[in-house]
Amino acid sequence: MDKLLIHGGLPLNGEIAVSGAKNAALPILCAGLLSAEPLRLKNVPALNDISTMRRLLQQMGVSVFDEGDGGMLLDSAGLNNPLAPYDMVKTMRASILVLGPLVARFGEARVSLPGGCAIGARPIDQHIKGLRAMGAEISVEQGYVHARAKRLHGTRIVTDIVTVTGTENLMMAAVLAEGETIIENAAREPEVVDLADCLNAMGARVSGAGSGCVVVRGVERLHGAAHAVMPDRIETGTYLCAAAATGGNIRLTRARPSNLDAVIAKLVEAGCEITREADAIRLEAPRRLKAVSVRTEPYPAFPTDMQAQFMAINCVAEGAAAVRETVFENRFMHAVELTRLGADIKIDSNVALVTGVPRLEGATVMATDLRASASLVIAGLVAQGETRIERIYHLDRGYERMETKLACLGANVRRAA
Ligand code: UD1
Numbered sequence: 001m002d003k004l005l006i007h008g009g010l011p012l013n014g015e016i017a018v019s020g021a022k023n024a025a026l027p028i029l030c031a032g033l034l035s036a037e038p039l040r041l042k043n044v045p046a047l048n049d050i051s052t053m054r055r056l057l058q059q060m061g062v063s064v065f066d067e068g069d070g071g072m073l074l075d076s077a078g079l080n081n082p083l084a085p086y087d088m089v090k091t092m093r094a095s096i097l098v099l100g101p102l103v104a105r106f107g108e109a110r111v112s113l114p115g116g117c118a119i120g121a122r123p124i125d126q127h128i129k130g131l132r133a134m135g136a137e138i139s140v141e142q143g144y145v146h147a148r149a150k151r152l153h154g155t156r157i158v159t160d161i162v163t164v165t166g167t168e169n170l171m172m173a174a175v176l177a178e179g180e181t182i183i184e185n186a187a188r189e190p191e192v193v194d195l196a197d198c199l200n201a202m203g204a205r206v207s208g209a210g211s212g213c214v215v216v217r218g219v220e221r222l223h224g225a226a227h228a229v230m231p232d233r234i235e236t237g238t239y240l241c242a243a244a245a246t247g248g249n250i251r252l253t254r255a256r257p258s259n260l261d262a263v264i265a266k267l268v269e270a271g272c273e274i275t276r277e278a279d280a281i282r283l284e285a286p287r288r289l290k291a292v293s294v295r296t297e298p299y300p301a302f303p304t305d306m307q308a309q310f311m312a313i314n315c316v317a318e319g320a321a322a323v324r325e326t327v328f329e330n331r332f333m334h335a336v337e338l339t340r341l342g343a344d345i346k347i348d349s350n351v352a353l354v355t356g357v358p359r360l361e362g363a364t365v366m367a368t369d370l371r372a373s374a375s376l377v378i379a380g381l382v383a384q385g386e387t388r389i390e391r392i393y394h395l396d397r398g399y400e401r402m403e404t405k406l407a408c409l410g411a412n413v414r415r416a417a
Contacts, residue, residue, distance in 0.1 A: 002396075004389040004403060006380035007412035008362060011285075012248035014409045018236050018255045019045040019400040020070060020229035024191040026094045027168040028198050028229060029053050032062065032074035033101040034172060035202055037224030039074045044229055045400045046070070048393070052092045056084055060098070070229075079106060086112040086143060092397075096124055097165055100173035103136050103147045111145050130157045130170040134177055154179030154218055162187050162298040167214065168195055174216035175204035183214040189299040190259045194230040201225035233259040234305045235399060236281065238374045240264075241309040242406070244272050244285045245316060245382050250409055251282040262302040266292050266310065270317065289313055291321035291356050298327070308334045308375035314354040315343035316382050323352040334372035337365040341379050341387065362387040370398040377402070381411055 020043035029050070032039040044050060054064050054072075061080035065073040082102040089095040089112040102109035114124065128138055128145065134152040138145060154177050159166060167187040172195075174181035186192070188210055196209030202225040205217040236255045243250040244267055257264065257276040264274050264281075271286035291314045296304040304327035314321045315338055325331045335345045335352055340363045344355040362385035367373035373395040380387030389395075392415070395402055406413045 001390065002392050003416050004377065004380075004392045004395070005414050005416055006362075006377065006387045006389070008360070008381050008383040008385065008387060010381070010410055010412055011246045012243040012250050012381070012406070012409040012411060015251040015253060016239065016405045016408050017253045018231045019043075021045070021191060021194070021232035021234075022047055022049055022398050023164070023234070024194040025050055025229045026053055027097050027165070027172070027191065027195045028227065029057060029074065030097040030101050031172055031195060031198055031202065032057070033060070033076050033079060033098060034105050034175060034199075035222035035224060036077045037222075039202065039224060040067075040226040041072045041074070042226070042228040043070045044072045045232065047400055048397045049092050049094065052088060053094070056088045056095055056098065059083075082106045082109045084109075084111040089114050094165060096127060097169055097172075099127060099145065099147060100131065100169035100171075103131060103149050104152055104173045104176040107149060109145070109147045113140065113143050113145060124166070126159045126161065126163050126166040127169045130159065130166065130183070131173055133157050134170075134173060134181065152177035154181040154216070156182040156184065158184040159186070161185075164189050164192065167192055171196065171206060171209070171214055171216060172199070174218060175199055175206065175222065176220075177216070177218040179218055181216045181218065183216070184212065186212055186214045187298060188212060190230060190233060190256075198225065198227040201227050231256045234303065234371070236260060237263045237303075237306045238309050238378075238399070239405070239409075240267055240281070240283050241306070241313050242378045242381055243283050243409070244270060244289060245313045245378050247285045247287060248409070249282075249284045251280055253280045255279060255281045257281045262300060263306055266294055266302065270313065289317040291317040291319035291354065293321040293323070295324040296327050304328055304331065305371050307331065308371040309378055311335065311345070311352060311354055312338060312375040312378040314356060315345070315379060316360060317356040320353060320355040323354060325350045333368040334375045337368070337372070337376055338379055340365050341383050343379070359384055361385060364388040364390065367391045367394045370394050374399065377406075381406070381413075
């Protein structure tokens with residue numbers, strides 16, 4: 001299993017380009033299932049989660065062509081096997097995103113239940129509740145969700161909690177339903193908007209995406225389209241944190257700063273100077289950061305996918321801060337690894353109290369999930385001496401060429417087998 005070896009202590013300086021957003025690309029690839037005509041995508045990041053989704057679609061009968069440089073063509077004319085098997089779903093929870101499109105277009109889907117994962121139970125009851133309200137017959141047998149519907153019908157759905165992939169699944173199901181579907185308490189994440197833009201380019205009639213109420217007027221069929229995936233706001237935020245923690249000065253191009261308001265506000269509070277451009281962002285860090293408290297909430301508040309990275313920057317900041325996780329129940333596994341590097345973190349249920357220390361020391365640590373791994377990389381970039389991060393396959397799920405990008409910014413980092 002690959003490891004990352006980092007010699008810390010160098011400030012990050014320079015310029016890199018942000019990749020396409022993983023969490024937008026995954027639902028958009030599933031949107032390809034909704035039409036028999038081709039969907040041509042640009043800015044698809046080269047990530048393990050994308051390869052997993054691609055294999056999943058291929059085994060359903062979808063042809064996927066790599067067009068180079070982030071370009072991908074999906075042709076779902078041959079869709080013939082509406083099955084998402086356990087082996088694939090267990091490695092990537094987002095596989096559940098095939099459920100809505102398959103029932104809508106094929107009239108049937110068998111998708112393995114995702115089960116637990118490292119950051120909590122993560123049920124899919126809201127996906128199921130919404131599809132049932134649209135007329136799908138759903139049974140859960142032998143670990144599989146089996147959904148059937150001749151044609152879904154529009155209805156009003158109020159989700160009990162704000163769920164990102166839940167909103168996306170229901171939106172995709174609704175585009176081919178008969179009549180109008182209203183999704184209340186919808187997730188407002190920018191990735192939901194990107195998916196809606198792609199669906200509308202395919203001939204769907206989705207409005208209100210980005211607000212808490214999404215309205216979908218069903219159409220008979222969707223046609224082929226072209227769409228460029230939005231920039232990854234979590235990747236952007238992660239590199240900003242890495243530069244902030246190391247006292248660096250970086251510019252990220254092909255970014256969309258308007259999606260990062262809550263993260264930028266916290267970096268400014270920590271003492272960083274941020275310059276926003278239309279499609280780029282620059283960060284200049286102070287000599288030492290001030291500790292900043294954060295509380296995760298659905299968008300537009302502070303994202304849970306940036307919680308671990310802010311915990312890492314607080315580890316070396318001046319003062320103490322509370323990091324409160326409200327979205328997932330078990331998302332502090334990085335804390336114990338950060339303490340191996342000398343961090344001072346006390347956990348009390350869903351709050352981590354982090355007291356900044358003047359320096360961290362390199363050690364061997366283990367990546368436990370995607371964003372936890374990113375926090376260990378940030379800590380490793382700051383720590384004195386060598387940090388060895390094991391199990392970095394988690395990083396490869398969500399960060400495109402991370403060690404190459406960090407090296408471009410002057411970090412001493414290399415991958416070892
Ligand atoms: C998505 C993102 C993930 C991010 C998360 C929250 C993708 C592929 N992944 O995950 O990176 O961390 O949003 O911003 O976009 N819940 C239920 N029942 C449901 C669905 C969710 O109880 O049917 C709960 C979850 O357990 C969790 C909370 O709702 O506590 C939010 O989860 P959700 O927004 O669904 O996360 P994902 O869409 O899986």
